[in-house]
Amino acid sequence: MATTTEQPERSVPKITFTDAEAGAQDFPSSTSRSYNYYEPAKRRASIYEDVTVDVQPDPSRHLTQGWVYGFADGPGGYPAEWTELRSSDWHAFRDPNGEWEQTIYRNNASIVRQIGANLDAARSEGAFERWSAGWTRVIAEHVGAWMHVEQGLGMHVFVPAQRDAPSNMINNAICVNSVHKLRFAQDLALYNLAVSEARTDFDGKAHLQTWAEDPAWQGVRENAEGLTGIRDWAKAVFCTSMVFEPLVGELFRSHFVMQVAAPNGDFVTPTLMGVGENDFDRDLAYTTALFGGLADDPEHGKHNRETMAGWLAEWVPRSVQAARRLQPVWSQANAKVVRFEDALDRVRVRTREIAETLEVETPKELQG
Numbered sequence: 432m433a434t435t436t437e438q439p440e441r442s443v444p445k446i447t448f449t450d451a452e453a454g455a456q457d458f459p460s461s462t463s464r465s466y467n468y469y470e471p472a473k474r475r476a477s478i479y480e481d482v483t484v485d486v487q488p489d490p491s492r493h494l495t496q497g498w499v500y501g502f503a504d505g506p507g508g509y510p511a512e513w514t515e516l517r518s519s520d521w522h523a524f525r526d527p528n529g530e531w532e533q534t535i536y537r538n539n540a541s542i543v544r545q546i547g548a549n550l551d552a553a554r555s556e557g558a559f560e561r562w563s564a565g566w567t568r569v570i571a572e573h574v575g576a577w578m579h580v581e582q583g584l585g586m587h588v589f590v591p592a593q594r595d596a597p598s599n600m601i602n603n604a605i606c607v608n609s610v611h612k613l614r615f616a617q618d619l620a621l622y623n624l625a626v627s628e629a630r631t632d633f634d635g636k637a638h639l640q641t642w643a644e645d646p647a648w649q650g651v652r653e654n655a656e657g658l659t660g661i662r663d664w665a666k667a668v669f670c671t672s673m674v675f676e677p678l679v680g681e682l683f684r685s686h687f688v689m690q691v692a693a694p695n696g697d698f699v700t701p702t703l704m705g706v707g708e709n710d711f712d713r714d715l716a717y718t719t720a721l722f723g724g725l726a727d728d729p730e731h732g733k734h735n736r737e738t739m740a741g742w743l744a745e746w747v748p749r750s751v752q753a754a755r756r757l758q759p760v761w762s763q764a765n766a767k768v769v770r771f772e773d774a775l776d777r778v779r780v781r782t783r784e785i786a787e788t789l790e791v792e793t794p795k796e797l798q799g
Contacts, residue, residue: 575638585612650756
């Protein structure tokens, strides 16, 4: 007959409920199936808000002992002193485009497919071969030169600015802006290669000399390089998106290329430039929301409006001068359908309207 031996009783800590553990307390939303640690812009939080709001920590909100890291020669984290503008709540901004990781990939993948389809159709129809020699030079020299602007602003204005912005909502929107710029510069570079393969008389390197030496482009180059030297992140974004882009970028992309290409037998390049204009419209939406909120800040609004008026007074003359130096480009197209002065007047009005939404004083260069 088998015998059994008793096992010694193990000493296991007993679970004691104190009603202090998570889920045990009664609080206003304890019966809710969802919980937000922030105030959503609408009745229900969006996915954009869920994955963006407060991802970047801030001692003014959820860190009780200061920044969890810092720089050896300065304050920690994201100091408010990195811009001259002030805000009573840097976390109040919401991107009207609702940009987050999924939208970046989805929107840009759609654009790349669209451009690829347009190029395939142009190749199969022999569209590039039907351009005149004069218009072909315009594409090689001037449209090609614009890729340097997009690359420079994307890499040296918006990439540094998105690092310095004091909340994840702001730097997320600026980051998408940099993605738009860098992708569009790549679009132009690939377009240059596509035309080089289609036409033996197309000089794919002409844009290098144009950017470096053509007098018509040296104002744009000086303006763009000056913007890359601004270390105040808000000033860099403001002066680029709300001054340079409408006065110079929109002038060239929309009021030259998109207006003049078709009468010169080119129905392909406007589709490419239209993508750049669509990028600008989306980026302008977040910048007007950002700086509009700062202009209306209940505590710092007056200071911010005065500061932005000063930025306009400093940078509008530079961009107007850069725009005026582009005038010879308008004369190089065989078919001339728009006067340079008319185009410049339109973008001056456009820039003035953007500034007026902030209720800031506009420089005389924007007046009619």
